[in-house]
Amino acid sequence: MRILLCVLSLSGLVIVSPAADASAMQMTRDIKVISSAGARAMADACIAWAEQNKQIVAMAVLDWGGNLIESYAMEGAAPNAIDTALLKAKSALRWRRATSETNKMVRNGENLAPTFMNDFPQPGALPVMVNGQVIGAMGVSGPDGEKCAQAAIDAVFKKQTSASAR
Numbered sequence: 001m002r003i004l005l006c007v008l009s010l011s012g013l014v015i016v017s018p019a020a021d022a023s024a025m026q027m028t029r030d031i032k033v034i035s036s037a038g039a040r041a042m043a044d045a046c047i048a049w050a051e052q053n054k055q056i057v058a059m060a061v062l063d064w065g066g067n068l069i070e071s072y073a074m075e076g077a078a079p080n081a082i083d084t085a086l087l088k089a090k091s092a093l094r095w096r097r098a099t100s101e102t103n104k105m106v107r108n109g110e111n112l113a114p115t116f117m118n119d120f121p122q123p124g125a126l127p128v129m130v131n132g133q134v135i136g137a138m139g140v141s142g143p144d145g146e147k148c149a150q151a152a153i154d155a156v157f158k159k160q161t162s163a164s165a166r
Helices: 002-024 036-052 081-095 099-107 145-157
Strands: 058-063 068-073 125-130 133-141
Touching: 036 058, 036 068, 036 133, 036 145, 058 081, 058 145, 068 081, 081 099, 081 125, 081 133, 125 145, 133 145
Parallel strands: none
Antiparallel strands: 058 068, 058 133, 125 133
């Protein structure tokens, strides 16, 4: 009888133990999300930078889940410019780095995964990071896309951003 009681009490500890561990673990996390107003402000800042630098660009802003929340093409942008900006933004979001860095990795043969994963590792996009957390990405189709994206990220998230991509 004592052995049975001992076995039952030990099995109770085994059953309760994972529940105690689970309650100590964080089951949710808080994430920052780029609002539609934030995405619009990023587009406006990129347009201002492009106009100041006499460039024509198109851009796409994605949230942390890869959903398009803003896109815009300046007058005179190529017909495929928004598509290109979107592909670049998706690549920056997936790899959590500037697409120029991913491009170098592919060209050097360090990592060919982006090419067979249908990514577009061409320079022009940056992940948007706030307090070390990737909250989205901005892709820009144009001559200096990453500079335009960085200017937009700095303009909108300057106080919250910690080294957005570089």
